[in-house]
Amino acid sequence: MLLRTSRLAVLSGLAALALAAGLNAATPTRIKSTEEMNSRAGPTINPETAPGRPLFEQHCAMCHLGGVPKAPSPNFLAMLAPDAIVSALTNGVMRQQAASLTPAEKIQVAEYLTKTPYASYQRPAPPPRCKGAAAKFDMTDIPADIGWGHDNRRFIPANIAGLAKADVPKLKLKWAFAYPAATHIRSQPTVAWGTLFVGSQDGTIYAFDPDTGCTKWTTRLSAEVRTAIVADAATKRLTFGDLLGKVHVLDALTGKEIWASRMSDHADATITGTPTLGGGLLYVPVSSLEVVQAGNPAYPCCTFRGSVVAVDPATGAEKWRAYTAGQPVPQGKTADGTPILGPSGAPVWNSPTYDAATNRVYFGSGENYSTPADDGSDAVFAVDATTGKRIWSTQLTLGDAWNVGCMMGLGSCPKEGGPDYDVAASPLLIDTGAGAKMLVIGQKSGQAWGLDPETGKVRWMTRLGHGGTQGGVHFGMSAEGSRVFVPINDMADTGDARLYDPAIRGAGLHALDAKTGNVIWQAKAKDNCEGRKFCDPGISAAVTSIPGVVFGGHLDGMLRAYDADTGAVLWQYDTTQPMPALGGQTAKGGSMSGPGAAVWKGKVFVNSGYGMYSHAPGNALMVFEVAK
Structure with a gap:
């Protein structure tokens, strides 16, 4: 089902300037770099002159600039904590690739990616550990099926x-x-078993005593906790998604990780909406930041496709995947000579809504990232909760293809030029x-x-x-x-x-x-x-x-x-x-x-x-x- 909606509320370019004059309004601005959208606390490093730049280009760029599927792009690496990058290079998944780097060089790579001087990154002492009665979990405080991950009406x-x-x-x-060394917090707090669970920018999950703020346990993972912490009363487990597109499941009483799995092979995939439990499955929305990559006019945009993935909540095994956008194929080149691939995008930013009465899952999509805009963008979908088969879809805005290149007035902006009307909630x-x-x-x-x-x-x-x-x-x-x-x-x-x-x-x-x-x-x-x-x-x-x-x-x-x-x-x-x-x-x-x-x-x-x-x-x- 297609539905056309008005764009009269927004104007751009010369039309905007003319209207601004008529309304006696301020002239709208245009960013020149995505860095202008970031507000930082504390000292920063100029990546153009950072000593870690040639090290990254020599040792890391081949994989992280699209050479290897699942290798996170620099856009994601920039949002990691500096010590998390050093840890990955020293003892983690990248230790083999970084074996030739000295400890000082690993720090320089982390500084280049995060734009943060390592010496200025000071993690304070953790909150006090709970003792006595405060350290215990109240097993009579059984979490109800409310809030993101259960019931998206957000009524308590x-x-x-x-x-x-x-x-x-x-x-x-x-x-x-x-929160230590934080500038943003994007994890929804959840209270269950008499405990406040919340995630943080540096990947730490906290189990706080709600009365005093002491911690019953803390667990640090590799990337920012991006969603609500979903408490499952039946299994006493916590489920959430992270910046790098992984779903994690922890034991709620110990913080021990039970399983973790990345939901997409795409390097720019992430999880923004909270995974939803229902009908014996876990429904995971997959979005991406490839929309930002097009801020580089040399980037071939785009190859990501939004989806909802149903997995076994006990193991993470995939049961089905429902895509929003069509399969990207070559669509010519930009005025700068950069290849265009499309249709693409239509990310799922929101937590899916599960309806047990009809055995359906409902979710919405965002804009296409590149030309051509298809019928999967700015749309609402209903799929069978058991199979993922599409039952219906209704597109609310036609012809919406947009990326960050449009903000900067670059040739990477699709010919549709937006208007970027995601179904985000x-x-x-x-x-x-x-x-x-x-x-x-x-x-x-x-x-x-x-x-x-x-x-x-x-x-x-x-x-x-x-x-x-x-x-x-x-x-x-x-x-x-x-x-x-x-x-x-x-x-x-x-x-x-x-x-x-x-x-x-x-x-x-x-x-x-x-x-x-x-x-x-x-x-x-x-x-x-x-x-x-x-x-x-x-x-x-x-x-x-x-x-x-x-x-x-x-x-x-x-x-x-x-x-x-x-x-x-x-x-x-x-x-x-x-x-x-x-x-x-x-x-x-x-x-x-x-x-x-x-x-x-x-x-x-x-x-x-x-x-x-x-x-x-x-x-x-x-x-x-x-x-x-």
């Missing part, structure tokens, strides 16, 4: 949340943790009464959609913002009953020379009726950035609801609790302020994006810091509870 019932609406204004910071399957259901979709176009889950037919569409490259719905909606809470990002300047109509900017939180798409209320966010770099008022992070309350973290670092009935702000906290943290450290948040809040027994757990893609860095895990 009263018996688990333990937080009344009337008490929300009394929330105070209980304790904070400063998970589909929500909502009961609308009398046995009827609606599949509610949020899109980066700034639109929310209601689809018939049986056929994929569009029942309604509601525009909530102008959308764009960093606009519309990003990481996740929430629902209480038939009310759906839709966060809208809608950055005003996305660094790609596009101008967005401020009259329909929707940055903030919106409530819709799932049956009709009618707006119940809108709470647009005030812009308090006052010119601060990497500051925007919108909501990119997933939102979380409890009875009567919606928690939303904003890109300006404000964490707010909204009245679910009216949209009024009940409570707010500025996470960008310095906070005393465990071990005598100082935690400081930044932009809030990716994961949202977790609520358990009267406590609210949330991360702050997203130092990438033109957002502000931070390193804070915060725990709030009602002041006593």
